[in-house]
Amino acid sequence: MENILEIKNLHTYFFSDEAQVKAVENLNLKVKKGEVLALVGESACGKSVSAYSVMGLIDSPGKIVKGEIIFKGQDLLKLPKKKMQAIRGQDISLVFQEPGSSLNPLYTIGLQIDEMIRAHNKTASKEDRGKRILELLNKVGISNPQSRIKDYPYNFSGGQAQRIMIAMALSCEPKLLIADEPTTSLDVTIQAQIMNLFMRLRQELDFTLILITHNLALCSEVADRVAIMYAGRIVEEALIEEIFKNPLHPYTKALFASIPQAESKKARLKVIKGAVADPSAKPSGCHFHPRCPLAKNRCKVNYPEYREISPGHSLSCFEI
Amino acid sequence: MATYIIRRLFFLIPLLIIMSFIGFLAINLAPGNYFDTLKQNPQISRETISEYEAKYHLDKDVFTQYFYWLVNVSKFDFGYSFAYKIPVIKILKLRLFNTFILSLSVILFTWLIAIPLGIYCAVNQHKFSDRFFSFLSFIGLSIPNFFFTLLLLYFASKTGILPSGGMHSLGYEDLSGFGKFIDLSKHLVIPTVVIGTSGIAGLQRLMRGNMLEVLRSQYVMAARAKGLSENRVIYVHALRNAINPMVTIFGGSLSGLLSGAALTEIICSWPGLGSLMLEAVRSQDLFLFAGDLLMTGFLLIIGYILADILLAWVDPRIQYQ
Ligand SMILES: Nc1ncnc2c1ncn2[C@@H]1O[C@H](COP(=O)(O)OP(=O)(O)OP(=O)(O)O)[C@@H](O)[C@H]1O
Ligand SMILES: [Mg+2]
Numbered sequence A: 001m002e003n004i005l006e007i008k009n010l011h012t013y014f015f016s017d018e019a020q021v022k023a024v025e026n027l028n029l030k031v032k033k034g035e036v037l038a039l040v041g042e043s044a045c046g047k048s049v050s051a052y053s054v055m056g057l058i059d060s061p062g063k064i065v066k067g068e069i070i071f072k073g074q075d076l077l078k079l080p081k082k083k084m085q086a087i088r089g090q091d092i093s094l095v096f097q098e099p100g101s102s103l104n105p106l107y108t109i110g111l112q113i114d115e116m117i118r119a120h121n122k123t124a125s126k127e128d129r130g131k132r133i134l135e136l137l138n139k140v141g142i143s144n145p146q147s148r149i150k151d152y153p154y155n156f157s158g159g160q161a162q163r164i165m166i167a168m169a170l171s172c173e174p175k176l177l178i179a180d181e182p183t184t185s186l187d188v189t190i191q192a193q194i195m196n197l198f199m200r201l202r203q204e205l206d207f208t209l210i211l212i213t214h215n216l217a218l219c220s221e222v223a224d225r226v227a228i229m230y231a232g233r234i235v236e237e238a239l240i241e242e243i244f245k246n247p248l249h250p251y252t253k254a255l256f257a258s259i260p261q262a263e264s265k266k267a268r269l270k271v272i273k274g275a276v277a278d279p280s281a282k283p284s285g286c287h288f289h290p291r292c293p294l295a296k297n298r299c300k301v302n303y304p305e306y307r308e309i310s311p312g313h314s315l316s317c318f319e320i
Numbered sequence B: 001m002a003t004y005i006i007r008r009l010f011f012l013i014p015l016l017i018i019m020s021f022i023g024f025l026a027i028n029l030a031p032g033n034y035f036d037t038l039k040q041n042p043q044i045s046r047e048t049i050s051e052y053e054a055k056y057h058l059d060k061d062v063f064t065q066y067f068y069w070l071v072n073v074s075k076f077d078f079g080y081s082f083a084y085k086i087p088v089i090k091i092l093k094l095r096l097f098n099t100f101i102l103s104l105s106v107i108l109f110t111w112l113i114a115i116p117l118g119i120y121c122a123v124n125q126h127k128f129s130d131r132f133f134s135f136l137s138f139i140g141l142s143i144p145n146f147f148f149t150l151l152l153l154y155f156a157s158k159t160g161i162l163p164s165g166g167m168h169s170l171g172y173e174d175l176s177g178f179g180k181f182i183d184l185s186k187h188l189v190i191p192t193v194v195i196g197t198s199g200i201a202g203l204q205r206l207m208r209g210n211m212l213e214v215l216r217s218q219y220v221m222a223a224r225a226k227g228l229s230e231n232r233v234i235y236v237h238a239l240r241n242a243i244n245p246m247v248t249i250f251g252g253s254l255s256g257l258l259s260g261a262a263l264t265e266i267i268c269s270w271p272g273l274g275s276l277m278l279e280a281v282r283s284q285d286l287f288l289f290a291g292d293l294l295m296t297g298f299l300l301i302i303g304y305i306l307a308d309i310l311l312a313w314v315d316p317r318i319q320y321q
Helices: A047-055 A081-087 A109-120 A126-139 A158-169 A188-205 A216-222 A240-245 A250-257 A259-264 A297-301 B002-029 B034-040 B046-055 B062-074 B088-123 B128-142 B145-159 B177-215 B218-225 B230-267 B273-282 B286-314
Strands: A003-015 A020-032 A036-040 A062-071 A092-095 A176-180 A208-213 A225-230 A233-239 A307-310 A313-315
Touching: A003 A047, A003 A208, A020 A036, A020 A047, A020 A208, A020 A225, A020 A233, A036 A216, A047 A062, A047 A092, A047 A176, A047 A208, A092 A158, A092 B218, A109 A126, A109 A158, A109 B230, A126 A158, A158 A188, A188 A208, A188 A216, A208 A216, A216 A240, A225 A240, A225 A250, A233 A240, A233 A250, A250 A259, B002 B062, B002 B286, B034 B046, B062 B286, B088 B128, B088 B177, B088 B230, B088 B273, B088 B286, B128 B177, B145 B177, B145 B230, B177 B230, B218 B230, B230 B273, B230 B286, B273 B286
Parallel strands: A036 A208, A036 A225, A092 A176, A176 A208
Antiparallel strands: A003 A020, A003 A062, A225 A233, A233 A313, A307 A313
């Protein structure tokens, strides 16, 4: 199938006086048109930074040092600012991690959706935009939208705010939606509702979805394919059934082993032995080697090549 | 909102009472009073002085004096200035107007320069222009007002471009309306620049800091992610949020202006409330002093209430019950 997005060799670093944080390092990822791809990894492994890189939102002290991001046949990193601005929100949309702080507290939600539609569709009349906003709010399940468009973000709960963010992200009918842990900051019942909403909207609107998450259990219900990320790189990638049946990378196995605990407590996936690699001082060789039960000497020296071991199933590990 | 303001004004009364009482106490603790100087004057008879003292209850203790004064003030009678020999209220009105003009001029000067400069520096963070203005700010903050005033006054008197002190030139009364305006403006330059400079530096830094913080916030990133133009992101989304805390500062600066201006008023001989305070203390002109203190305190608090109202107006999250 056709790739809607292809990330090649992406390096995104943050520079400060003390350290150089290699948040994303040599990231390679292909996203197929129409699929739901789950991007899974522990906190600080660079999931959000990857998403921001695709959106062109990396700002000083961050910098995309190297790489290509191919979308619709063009390298987004080579586009002039104006072109990229037109793509943001129109072709690729992002739903942020914390809905509460993603809305500007000083403007009504109506205005905040309206300005986005206006930015991408200069010809839409005020009435058309008004109608569209109501339709969107209805779609994401905000009851009584007519009376709520004049409300400010503080009038909404976290779940409602996330619904509004989703409505906004979909307002220009993007081809690709990146949802960055859209449910992490919400409580469990609301989480399920929001995920159902995503799935329903995908049926209706037919967009490709990159779902960034901590939660492997959640992936099994919604994703077609999974990419596992560790310390700024993809370490394993496979279809969802394959990864559940046959996880190969030691890190993926460790993640699966941690699922029961992760569910019983709402703690994040910190149950794997050892600490997450510090992105400003990553271990040499394979970054996972200090925590890896299979680690040999060569793992400490060289980074294992990313290779396909069966059709659609790739990983980087010497020992498999 | 209206009830909130009324309540705030109501709470203001005990505050003003305490403040003016402390003022009364202080001037009473100082050795001597206005009449001691009069007593040296052989042309004024003992009887006249005693008459005066009795009339204004100055022969009584400080509590009684204060009580009588307070009763009169509640009837908008601020007493009589011994030195000027006219009712205090007349002097206060004029001086209040003068201080108001100077304050207005300083506020316009500082805010119209500091706010755009702060925004500019934040948007161009780490670039040469940002560093340059930050350096200027630093200098502006470090020059003592007193020294700066003298420097400017020296410059003014050497070159004759600007009047060196006062509020009006000789022959002001004969000028046309526009001529009066020009004359007043010229006199305003030095005190405005002096009081304003340190203010600009501080405000510029604050505004820059606020703006930087807001620019890093998630909703600004979200606004960019929506595909809005950079101008809209900065001037519609970030700016509104960065300006908000400045509104509180605005109230505070109104108040700070009144007290901070006193020294400059004195050096530039600007006939405002600040220089009046010094005059009144020097001549131990009790009622003039008390009236001036009350007026200044009143202005301070009005400044804060004004800031509150402004803040409620710009921030939908704030509702006063
Ligand atoms: N603006 C920034 N300045 C400096 N370092 C940053 C910045 N943004 C991210 N980083 C660093 O980049 C690394 C990756 O961060 P990122 O936010 O992508 O993690 P994440 O995988 O999204 O984690 P989480 O699950 O907690 O959201 C982290 O170590 C973080 O400290
Ligand atoms: Mg994140």
